[in-house]
Amino acid sequence: MPLKYLKERLDEEQFKKIEKIKNEELYNFIERYIEVCNPSKVFIVTDSEDDELYVRNRAIIYQEERLLNTPGHTVHFDNYYDQARDKEHTFVLTPTCEELPYIRTKKRDEGLKEIHDLLIDIMEGKEMFILFFSLGPKNSEFMVPAVQITDSAYIAHSELMLYRKAYGVFVENPDLEFLKFVHSEGELDERKTSKNLDKRRIMIDLMGNTAYAVNTQYAGNTIGLKKPAFRLTINKALEEGWLSEHMFLMGVNGPNGRVSYFTGAFPSMCGKTSTCMIVGERLVGDDLSFIKDINGEARAVNVEYGVFGIIQGVNKDDDPYIWNVLHSPHEIIFSNVLVHEGKPYWNDMGEEIPCEGENHSGRWWCGKKDREGNEIPPSHKNARFTARLKYFPNLDAEALDAKEGVKLSGIIYGGRDSDTWPPVCEAFNWQHGVVTKGASIESETTAATLGKEGVRKYNIMSILDFLSVHIGDYLENYLKFGKKLKNPPKIFAVNYFLRGEKGEWLNSKLDKKIWLKWMDLRVHGEVDAIETPIGYLPKYEDLARLFKEVLNREYSKEDYEKQFTIRVPKLLEKIERIRKIYEDIAFVPKEVFKELDEEEKRLKEAKKKYGDYISPFKFY
Numbered sequence: 187m188p189l190k191y192l193k194e195r196l197d198e199e200q201f202k203k204i205e206k207i208k209n210e211e212l213y214n215f216i217e218r219y220i221e222v223c224n225p226s227k228v229f230i231v232t233d234s235e236d237d238e239l240y241v242r243n244r245a246i247i248y249q250e251e252r253l254l255n256t257p258g259h260t261v262h263f264d265n266y267y268d269q270a271r272d273k274e275h276t277f278v279l280t281p282t283c284e285e286l287p288y289i290r291t292k293k294r295d296e297g298l299k300e301i302h303d304l305l306i307d308i309m310e311g312k313e314m315f316i317l318f319f320s321l322g323p324k325n326s327e328f329m330v331p332a333v334q335i336t337d338s339a340y341i342a343h344s345e346l347m348l349y350r351k352a353y354g355v356f357v358e359n360p361d362l363e364f365l366k367f368v369h370s371e372g373e374l375d376e377r378k379t380s381k382n383l384d385k386r387r388i389m390i391d392l393m394g395n396t397a398y399a400v401n402t403q404y405a406g407n408t409i410g411l412k413k414p415a416f417r418l419t420i421n422k423a424l425e426e427g428w429l430s431e432h433m434f435l436m437g438v439n440g441p442n443g444r445v446s447y448f449t450g451a452f453p454s455m456c457g458k459t460s461t462c463m464i465v466g467e468r469l470v471g472d473d474l475s476f477i478k479d480i481n482g483e484a485r486a487v488n489v490e491y492g493v494f495g496i497i498q499g500v501n502k503d504d505d506p507y508i509w510n511v512l513h514s515p516h517e518i519i520f521s522n523v524l525v526h527e528g529k530p531y532w533n534d535m536g537e538e539i540p541c542e543g544e545n546h547s548g549r550w551w552c553g554k555k556d557r558e559g560n561e562i563p564p565s566h567k568n569a570r571f572t573a574r575l576k577y578f579p580n581l582d583a584e585a586l587d588a589k590e591g592v593k594l595s596g597i598i599y600g601g602r603d604s605d606t607w608p609p610v611c612e613a614f615n616w617q618h619g620v621v622t623k624g625a626s627i628e629s630e631t632t633a634a635t636l637g638k639e640g641v642r643k644y645n646i647m648s649i650l651d652f653l654s655v656h657i658g659d660y661l662e663n664y665l666k667f668g669k670k671l672k673n674p675p676k677i678f679a680v681n682y683f684l685r686g687e688k689g690e691w692l693n694s695k696l697d698k699k700i701w702l703k704w705m706d707l708r709v710h711g712e713v714d715a716i717e718t719p720i721g722y723l724p725k726y727e728d729l730a731r732l733f734k735e736v737l738n739r740e741y742s743k744e745d746y747e748k749q750f751t752i753r754v755p756k757l758l759e760k761i762e763r764i765r766k767i768y769e770d771i772a773f774v775p776k777e778v779f780k781e782l783d784e785e786e787k788r789l790k791e792a793k794k795k796y797g798d799y800i801s802p803f804k805f806y
């Protein structure tokens with residue numbers, strides 16, 4: 187009798203909150219983890235302001251967050267060795283432990299046993315928080331309800347800022363189905379950071395619709411609703427025939443007040459946030475999108491309600507919106523930054539940074555080295571801020587709350603690529619784009635995950651870290667999805683990281699705005715393009731006009747030629763690499779090889795005619 191048990195373990199006030207929800211599965215779930223984790227106290231977080239305030243205060247009382255000078259601002263530190271997603275110890279649990287390419291799997295019963303052993307009595311003496319959310323807009327076709335159990339007030343607080351609260355939805359809808367998340371930060375050290383990192387585990391149980399994270403605090407591991415949920419929704423989307431993607435969602439302002447919406451998939455630290463936050467356009471979401479076919483139209487929503495963004499490099503000139511949010515008395519959690527006299531500082535903020543303070547390594551001074559002898563920068567490269575979307579002046583609030591989502595005009599794929607792709611290219615069609623753009627993303631690695639930086643890595647749809655299903659099935663679903671649509675979104679590839687012969691950057695940070703404006707015009711059939719072996723490229727005249735109109739900059743033919751030269755040998759090498767990847771995987775849709783082969787053929791023919799490095803003017 188779960189309710190009887192819960193009545194024993196919860197105080198009267200908390201019990202009343204749970205009793206209001208009629209959901210046997212919820213009772214069982216909560217009972218089970220109270221029993222296993224054995225907290226000394228349980229707090230049920232409803233949608234009320236009071237409950238939210240309670241959580242915020244707990245984060246301070248338990249010293250997981252500390253107040254900064256600006257009202258509303260707090261700082262949280264993760265353990266020095268717990269600063270990014272732990273891919274090594276993240277497992278997708280499958281009943282037979284079948285081989286899933288690029289995914290670390292574990293046999294379900296073994297994984298569940300391992301994680302549950304770690305969870306036993308892990309919350310002794312601690313408070314358990316139970317929270318209710320909706321991924322995607324509440325009570326919409328996109329809604330995926332979720333329940334989080336955590337012993338971290340910091341994580342509970344973060345989620346209250348990042349997701350749509352949905353206790354009320356659970357009350358109104360008896361027996362609602364939901365995703366389940368269990369997190370414990372485990373034992374803490376004197377700085378209140380997770381101590382037993384050798385026992386850090388993240389397990390995704392697809393069959394049980396549950397994800398677990400233990401002995402870690404870093405939000406990418408622990409915020410159940412974010413990346414753990416993402417792995418569950420990728421699986422759900424596959425089963426139900428829609429797309430759950432690692433994509434921002436933004437509106438681009440076109441002529442005469444028109445707005446066209448785009449999603450964009452980029453690996454971490456490759457310009458995703460800076461694209462959707464670009465000045466003058468409309469932000470809807472910065473990380474995760476659900477895309478569904480509604481009456482033959484692709485429609486998209488932001489899964490989340492806030493931003494967990496990288497703070498390194500955020501400066502007044504390049505990121506005015508984020509900068510302003512971070513300098514206003516809004517509720518903001520800074521994580522793994524440098525704090526000096528109650529003020530947060532981060533790398534490359536464009537201001538002088540004091541040579542002492544406290545950061546993710548503890549007391550810090552300029553030149554301090556870590557155990558491995560590496561010099562510790564003021565803030566961690568993956569230091570972040572957590573903020574609600576509603577603080578952002580560039581937010582498209584209507585789009586964020588639209589239950590029917592927004593009509594998706596285009597999908598953008600990008601990676602960190604110094605030598606192969608041009609700055610922007612439009613695919614010939616959905617299938618060509620899915621295969622030669624999205625499924626061919628390669629990116630030079632960054633600091634968002636533990637491990638070496640600067641290595642070129644295949645990263646299909648920028649989703650590889652989160653994939654929970656077979657790549658072949660994933661691609662098949664993608665290809666099918668486009669076929670169902672009357673007018674599928676156009677697919678574009680961008681590359682902000684292209685370099686010239688001497689290693690110099692070929693583009694400036696703001697150029698991406700021009701590519702967006704060009705995409706909008708393409709979507710509406712208002713500019714022509716040149717047809718090349720890899721897709722449609724912009725014409726010089728159109729870009730020159732856009733550079734002038736939008737950025738008031740002269741754009742030279744020389745720049746255009748350098749940026750948009752078709753680098754045939756590099757593109758052919760890339761096709762080889764990508765083909766090899768797919769050849770090594772069993773069950774890949776045949777369209778993948780067809781598109782790659784055809785592109786290779788087009789490139790080889792062009793090479794015969796024009797040579798290795800082909801000026802875009804040759805295609806006029």
Ligand code: SPV
Nearest residue numbers: 271405406413454473634
């Ligand atoms: C990413 O790395 O893609 C992020 C941050 O969005 S994390 O939450 O760590 O996944």
Ligand code: MN
Nearest residue numbers: 432454473474
């Ligand atoms: Mn992300």
